[in-house]
Amino acid sequence: MRRKYFAGMAVSLLLSAGILGACSKTDGASEKGDLDNVNETGMPIVKEKIQVDGFAAKFFASQDWNDLMLWEEYEKMTNIEVDWVTVQTEALAEKRNLSLTSGDYPEIYFASAFSKTDLLKYGQQGIFLPLNDYIDKYAPNFKKLLDENPSVKQGVTMADGNIYGFPTIYDPQFDALRGSAPWVKKEWLDKIGMSEPETTEELYQVLKAFKENDLNGNGQADEQAWGSVYGIDPIVNFLRGSFGLNKQGSMNLNLDFEEGTNTFRFVPTTDEYKELLMYLNKLYSEGLINQDIFTVAPQDFTAEISKGNYGVLNAIDPAELVKLDGYVGLPVLEGPNGERSYNTVSNGLGNLGMFVITDKAKNPEAMVRWMDYFYGDEGTKMFFMGFDGITYEEDEQGNFKYLETITNNPDGLNMDQAISEYLTWPGGYYPGIVRQKFFQGAESKENTTLNAEKVKPYRIKDENILPGLNYTVEENEKVSAIMTDIQTYIDESKAAFITGKMDFSKWEEYTKSLEKMGLNDYLEIAQQAHERMEKEK
Template sequence: MKSNKWRYGFLSGVLAFSILSGCTNEEASKEKSESAVKVNKTGMPIADEKIELTGFAGKFFASQDWNKLKLWEEYAKMSNVEIDWETVQVDSLKEKRNLLLASGEYPDVLFSSALPKADLIKYGQQGVLLKLNDLIDQYAPNFKKIMEENPVVAKGITMPDGSIYGFPTIYDPEFKGLHLGTPWINKNWLEKLGLEEPQNLDDFHKVLKAFKAEDPNGNGKADEIPWSGAYGIGEAIGFIKGSFGLNNHGSANAYIDLAPGSNNLRFTPASDEYKEMLEYLHKLYKDGLIDKEIFTADPQAFTAKASDGAFGVINGLDPETIYQLKGYVGTPVLKGPKGDQMLTSMGSPLGNIGMFVITDKNKNPEATIRWIDHFYGDEGTKMFFMGFEGVTYEEKNGEFEYTENMTKNPDGLNLDQALSEYLTWPGGYYPGIVKEKYFKGAEGKPATKENALKSEPYALKQEDIWPAFNFSPEEQEELSTISTDITTYVDEMTASFISGKTSLSKWEDYVQTLKQMNLDRYMEIYESGYKNYKK
């Protein structure tokens, strides 16, 4: 096993960093190719001669020792590539990662370390992170296939300088339950009150009003809460936006879409359509149809309240899976006042694009690319998410399910805790691709599939969904400052308008304040990101 001296050599970091920054990616790659172990281009092992690498990673469970974890032990046997891991919990990941990179004493790879875009391009241009374009082309057939089949992935991971510096989390576009769906409506209440499923915003208002006034739970008390959710008003807004034509290219660039009938970017929270949406939601709130506690939502408190069976419409995942509440189905995508009927609260297939990077310390980048590419293929995905047959999962009739030792752990561990004794994915930080076949959360349950299929005719087409735009380091730094103030203000005022704390007669004052917050420059930077995307 390699020495761990890279973990502790921060004293000479500044000098080392300045020297390394002057070296180009091409020079570094050439030097490493000359000293690399011969790599087998297909199959396992990756190399006949054992390769040892150092790695840094973020983890969720303090008890995990990645150097003794079955996932990495078994993969090392398969691949003949062994990684000496240094891990930190995600709570301190950002601080540790930044210190590590700035010191100049960093490992061969950073895994599940969630590098932001600004760092990818900053350290990529300095030569600290290797440019991966050619390496992917030659040594990553699984990932290359994904990019070819999903151009949004290739566009989303390519920096403005044309380079790719990191591997992302990908949510398979074919996994409908991850991308499609609407809030859940109580079918039993509809039937009891003789109501049809709502088809437009007026219908929805009438149904919620009936839920509140007509005692559908039959307990003789006015305790029904027509519409609520565990994670705040944002989920409700996401559902309603498409009825007002907002977010017509998805939600990855939260406040940016195209103005109707044009190719001009629009800042949605300052648009007339957004104001109309707020007027509608304020009407629901004023009539007591939206949970009064939704602005201070607490998931644990919501879960406890859900057991009372008082909710008519619930945002989020399948209530039967999450709250053991039966009888809920997907709410139809609603038609708005101008005929808009779209499901637009859809992100791109890309999660964080800096989940795996290779540094210029790495003497075997070709082998390392092959190592990570395995987890973008079918067998690697199965091993990463399901683990090991007979230990963490069983296969029955072509279906994969976790063993009872995982789902009903004898030591009282929940599923994530039990799996974390063998695997690293519980908690959510990882490079790789999430596929329905190997992902066993609520998103893959039958009810969620039905909800997704029901909403699919009104969903944006994959080719129309934008990834989060990429910017130059200078633009990203400037945008971060402006965006923090604008986002905070938009969120505060959106809640204030809906609740009635601020009258919508103050709308022009709100828009003017946004302009004073440098909204014009914010949009200029997004225009630059949009041009990069189209290019």
């Protein structure tokens, strides 16, 4: 009978932070594991069946992971039975943190999205096991990815030199996940006799024409120019490279280098950022951006999109989102100073803390092997595609596709709902690697691939992308204290400048306020962290 609770000792917060924190798990962590029971390669992972307590976040409330085909089949392959306790993603942070502070935590956390701060904090307390040695010996798939992608290895390695979590990785060859543009309605461009815009000024002219003409032919002035499902940030991020911002990528979004140096500057106080906000203010003030962009709920705006009244959209392909055909990707735009680049690009590294192993794990070697399978092709295929003849089929060319029961479900389920009767990936919370060959979301569809191909020539080179900064515990505490208030002020001011509630004559006052909030201290700490990471390459 599967357990529905964590059976570990009830350790108080004081003991967790004190006694456990005093113990290092770097040495001798495997002493409690039964190494004779672990096969170093092949399946099953363990010779004699073991049971493991696991905690995970899930997207669909109806799923019972203890009876889900993915985990039932993987249990047969591995001889490892995971007794899952799951929570909705909305409740993840509260339930996850409560389990840790109470001391009643499991052997493994899966899809639990621990921050860098938590990885380092609980790693140094000894609650999360350092994984370096285990990875070297028991995780050949993951180790290969780290060896092939030094920037990813830098990103997952904390300031103390340890790796505490298995991350989400987006295959650097999966172009649609590394850069796609907003979508423009080709039919409307044809009607106004304009080509796809190549510059920010040309985009302005296109948006004006969309807004001012009866392009849907209904005799009403209901045409909208540019809309965004998830607020203003997707628009800002698309335009960063056009305004000369973030030439080192988006892993540290508020930071890039002063031209010709390796010294950080703070992006939201630069002249280029001000110029970008002034451009967006012009669009917003003329009604060329949806006026509720800072407040509308995504589901409400998606319903509005379905009416077909928007000329440009920031979203996944409207054909996939709301069955609206005829949209194509915008070109990357040349900005007012001649910059033409797509810079909001990561090194492919997503959340670092999607799978961690705690000091309660009785078989950490086995669980590292258990997780590593999902960084190889066979595991990736099973995780995203499921099972041959049940959820997918393979054609003569070796391409994989879901069966009609998934894509056109007879019970009226959409694709995410249908595949979630077998698998866990919809909703986006998972460790592992996302490869185009085995991923059937909108990003793998032909139209999105064409969009990404238009972006790719302008995408910054991978060697120019900085990994996310990794701070020491002391540095992190200082950065968190400073940046919590600063980031709130930046976001509020960004909205105020764009909507016109704050005049640009207040720009100097805005930048001086940031300095008073500790901006220079943050820049100093960030510079130290960067220089340390460079030395440790």
